[in-house]
Amino acid sequence: MALTAVVRIPTRALLRPWARLRDSALGWMEPVGGVEVSTQRFGSQRVLVEPASAAGVAVMTFKNPPVNSLSLELLTELVINLEKLENDKTFRGVVLTSDCPGIFSAGLDLTEICGRNPAHYAEYWKAVQEMWLRLYLSNLMLVAAINGACPAGGCLMSLTCDYRVMADNPKYAIGLNETLLGIVAPFWFKDTLVNTIGHRASERALQLGLLFPPTEALQVGMVDRLVPEDQVQSTALSVLAQWMAIPDHARQLTKNMMRKPTADGLLKKRDEDIQNFVSFISRDSIQKSLQMYLAKLRQKKG
């Protein structure tokens, strides 16, 4: 269903983005002459994009049941939808969240890295790299609304955001738990974590494959705020409203200055990183570990 509508926001607010927050706080919503803002919902099978009620903000919801594992399809759709948002200059901020109850994302889809051939591993890893690069270097303000479990690749995805709001439910945990699966978080996963929580905490978390419950995640700095589960998205939106008060060009240049050196680490050796991944993941011992881990996950129910 096309929900096309056009809201006009005054050009002065676009030229002075921080004015929008003030104006809307004053109750300004009158459609007046200016630039058109599309309020059309778009997206794809696994990624829904809906404009939020605040101008310039969208909510991107992942819906790849049962656990939002990052399949090749989900990764591809994510990148395409992010690009659409970036090309539509009316959007300045995005909340990333999940449609799967109790799960933000289970991380990389284990069926993509287990029992496949080297060409598939290479294609998949390229898509994982692309997801990270696009999110990490996005000019948009990204806020993760973590409404459930957030292990490994799910945690990485949230760490690419500028701010993380997590549901304060001790059943949920977040972290880079790769070592528990007998695999290794690559250097750019590690760098993203170090940039967020520091070297010592990262070293401990990565070696032990720690999955932090919300209170500990907040203490270590892996998430920025805990709220009751039913307030995760609304809080993420209000955080975005605060960030929107900063002029875009200054914030974007600052973000780029902070993140580009880390991203360059991968950009300089993408092909080498793919080769490393393919040869590591193709090892018999690694495949056995992954098969055992998958079997345990599947047995849990039985």
Ligand SMILES: CCCCC/C=C\CCCC/C=C/C(=O)SCCNC(=O)CCNC(=O)[C@H](O)C(C)(C)COP(=O)(O)OP(=O)(O)OC[C@H]1O[C@@H](n2cnc3c(N)ncnc32)[C@H](O)[C@@H]1OP(=O)(O)O
């Ligand atoms: C030195 C050089 C190094 C170079 C690089 C080399 C290495 C590569 C590094 C790769 C980095 C990897 C990153 C990752 O993200 S690996 C994935 C890690 N993810 C996890 O460990 C999470 C596993 N899942 C869970 O813990 C739980 O499923 C849950 C997310 C907490 C949800 O729990 P619950 O609601 O109880 O659901 P179920 O466990 O019953 O799961 C439902 C079905 O979903 C399947 N499932 C779960 N997770 C995944 C997954 N990640 N991929 C694929 N499928 C998954 C699960 O098997 C169930 O399936 P079933 O219905 O068929 O039984």
